[in-house]
Amino acid sequence: MLHLLSPLGAAVQHTDVIPRACELTRLARAGLIDLDATIVTQAVFFFALLILLPGLVYKPLLARFDQREERTEGARTTAKAMRKQAREEVARYEAAVAAQRKDALAERAATRSQAQAQADAMVATARREAAERVSAGIAEQRTAAEAARQSLRAEAQTLGGAIADKLTRA
Incomplete structure (x- = not known):
């Protein structure tokens, strides 16, 4: 160049x-x-900036970066704690759901066994009542059959006597 x-x-x-x-x-x-008077002015500006910039720009800027880092780290710590708390809440919720499910299944089984017992009792009662009705019906039929036999015997004797009278008269 x-x-x-x-x-x-x-x-x-x-x-x-x-x-x-x-x-x-x-x-x-x-x-x-x-090499004239401007070099002195440039040197004054250089040294003034060398003295003023760290206090006015660099230190506040670095402090701002540190604050930002602290806030970021604090937010990370808070987020980590919140995730841990959320996991604990989920675990508690799942334990409560499992306990409720277990209670519901136990109650369902108890209700089912109680309903089955009631159904068995109703079936037994119905069978007993049906057996009693059948026995009563059979007894009534026997009584009716016996009455019909006696009535038929009496009628048979009457008819037998009438036939014998007709035969003897004839």
């Missing part, structure tokens, strides 16, 4: 050192390197 500048490029092309130093001095005098 130095060879692009024509006066400086010409100075670089010389092989001996002394003419090169003379050429650089001549270039500095020509205005390529200015």
